[in-house]
Each structure stands twice: as C-alpha cells, then as structure tokens.
Amino acid sequence: CLRNLVGLNVVGADIVEVDVHLTKDRRIVAMHDPTTERTAGTDLEIATTHSRRLRRLDVGSHKHEDFAGETIPFLEEVLDTIPPDRHLFIEIKCGPEILPVLDEVLTQSGKRSQVALIGFDIETLKAAKEILPDVPAHWLCDKKAWWPPGSLAKKAKAHGLDGVNVHWSAVTPDTPRTMSSK
Numbered sequence: 001c002l003r004n005l006v007g008l009n010v011v012g013a014d015i016v017e018v019d020v021h022l023t024k025d026r027r028i029v030a031m032h033d034p035t036t037e038r039t040a041g042t043d044l045e046i047a048t049t050h051s052r053r054l055r056r057l058d059v060g061s062h063k064h065e066d067f068a069g070e071t072i073p074f075l076e077e078v079l080d081t082i083p084p085d086r087h088l089f090i091e092i093k094c095g096p097e098i099l100p101v102l103d104e105v106l107t108q109s110g111k112r113s114q115v116a117l118i119g120f121d122i123e124t125l126k127a128a129k130e131i132l133p134d135v136p137a138h139w140l141c142d143k144k145a146w147w148p149p150g151s152l153a154k155k156a157k158a159h160g161l162d163g164v165n166v167h168w169s170a171v172t173p174d175t176p177r178t179m180s181s182k
Contacts, residue, residue, distance in 0.1 A: 017089040027051040028075035079109040092119040096127040138163040
C-alpha cells in the first residue's frame with residue numbers, strides 16, 4: 001500500500017524496498033506477486049493485464065479493513081513518497097523488458113541517484129547495468145548459489161554488478177564449516 005510507504009517516511013526509515021512488475025500497457029506497478037490473487041482475491045496476471053484494470057482492484061482489504069480500497073501503486077507514485085535524503089531499493093520481479101520503462105520513470109522522477117536495483121535474475125541485472133549504468137544493481141542470492149566458495153562475488157563482478165545480497169536464510173553459523181568441507 002502506498003499509505004504504508006508514506007508511513008515509513010513519518011517514522012524516519014532511511015531505505016524502503018518495493019517489488020515491481022511491468023503491466024501489459026508498459027506501466028510499472030509496485031507488487032510482490034506476479035498475479036493479484038493473494039492480495040486482491042481476483043487472479044489477474046500483471047504482465048498480461050492493462051494497468052487501468054489492475055488499478056480498480058482493492059489490494060488493501062486482505063491486510064486489514066483500515067486499508068480497504070487501496071490500489072496497486074505505480075512506481076512514479078512510490079518515488080514521489082521518497083524524501084530527498086532517503087533511498088529506495090527496487091526489486092525487479094520480472095525480466096529485462098521492464099528496463100527501458102524503468103530508465104524513463106527514474107529519469108522523469110529526478111530521484112535516480114536515490115535508487116538501487118535488486119533482483120534474483122542475474123541476466124536482468126546485467127542488462128540493467130547496460131541500460132542504467134549509473135544505478136547500483138545488486139544480485140539477490142540464496143544458498144544454492146554458494147558453491148564453490150567465492151563464486152558469488154566473482155559472478156556478480158563478471159556481470160558488472162555492484163554487489164551481492166545473500167538471502168537471509170542462506171547464511172547460518174554452520175555455513176563456513178559446510179562450505180569448507182565440500
């Protein structure tokens with residue numbers, strides 16, 4: 001909900017993270033899932049649905065009645081909530097088709113320097129660094145990507161990325177021991 005993002009600014013969060021998808025009519029929406037079933041109760045695939053139809057859905061009621069009537073925000077609206085001294089991590093949940101539109105939205109927002117990109121698809125992030133070379137891009141990984149030791153940083157660097165973010169469940173106190181025993 002956009003109201004949640006505005007609330008974070010009130011409490012002083014330095015960084016906010018949103019997930020994004022590209023709609024059929026090439027609008028970027030802030031949404032975690034590729035469909036609207038979980039949040040709206042109507043099963044529409046974001047990539048094949050026009051943004052006008054998506055915006056008619058209530059995606060707030062599933063959280064609490066206080067959020068009834070909330071709509072799926074456009075990325076431009078999310079960017080508008082980010083104060084000049086704060087930052088936004090944008091997790092790309094789709095493929096490289098979003099990148100030209102993302103480039104345009106970030107440029108028009110004037111907040112390009114306040115954004116970093118994150119995502120699990122290393123090829124999309126590699127393409128992002130080619131289209132948006134000035135925007136930091138960090139690869140999100142899970143424990144499947146750990147082997148061989150040191151491969152994460154090498155792979156990220158080889159793809160021109162700015163960093164690696166290992167999924168929280170990937171690192172345990174046993175990780176160094178299990179890696180060195182393989």
